[in-house]
Amino acid sequence: QKLFAAVSNYIYAFDDGKQSWRAVDSGLPDDAWLSCLETCDSNMFAGFGWRGAFLSTNGGDSWSSVNNGLPNTYVTSFAIIPDSSEAYLFVGSWDHGVFLSTDDGLNWNPSNAGLSDTMVTCLAVGPNPEGGIDIYAGTGDRGVFRSSDKGATWHKVSYGLQGDTCISARAAGPGGGNSPNLFVGGWGRLSRATDWGASWADITGSLPMQGSD
Secondary structure, X not given: OOOXXXXXXXXXXXXXXXXXXXXXXXXXXXOOOOOEEEEEOOEEEEEXXXXXXXXXXXXXXXXXXXXXXXXXXXXXXXXXXXXXXXXXXXXXXXXXXXXXXXXXXXXXXXXXXOOOOOOEEEEEEEEOOOOOEEEEEEEOOOOEEEEOOOOOOOEEOOEOEOOOOOOOEEEEEOOOOOOOEEEEEEXXXXXXXXXXXXXXXXXXXXXXXXXXX
């Protein structure tokens, strides 16, 4: 396994033999900031803002643009749902919602039923009550949405969050029973749900928060 680090608009890989970092940016744009990075088996995906999504199949040594079907939009986040036959790769965008690829990013299709063309700021995955995997989308002004059918449909799960919160950070971790602990941060508040997003509680407490990243 390789260790990677992202610094502004550059990606670095750690060389165990030389005990040093080296840039792995062949084919990547130099005029956009790195917005997200994700791995799926031997593939790596990088989002570079308005330049879209890029794929590496050789550990970051070279990259190629994989934007077929993506509009000219800012790529904010990736999420992956593994499957027995193929991986479901999701990308969140600045103003066109969520897109789905089932062929390693070569082709993208909108996955927005119930979500519409909204600003998706972050994505996360976690187990659902039926033993499958849910995907959660944090938005810029409409709170949190959940899909239990691999992005085919979305439902709002923001009840208990104050207003149409701008979600700037999210995480899903182990919880009681089958339900994960879901965390979202935005506009100086940290909230948690333990029931698949059905209800949320403010757990900011005394945290000195000026925003959540």
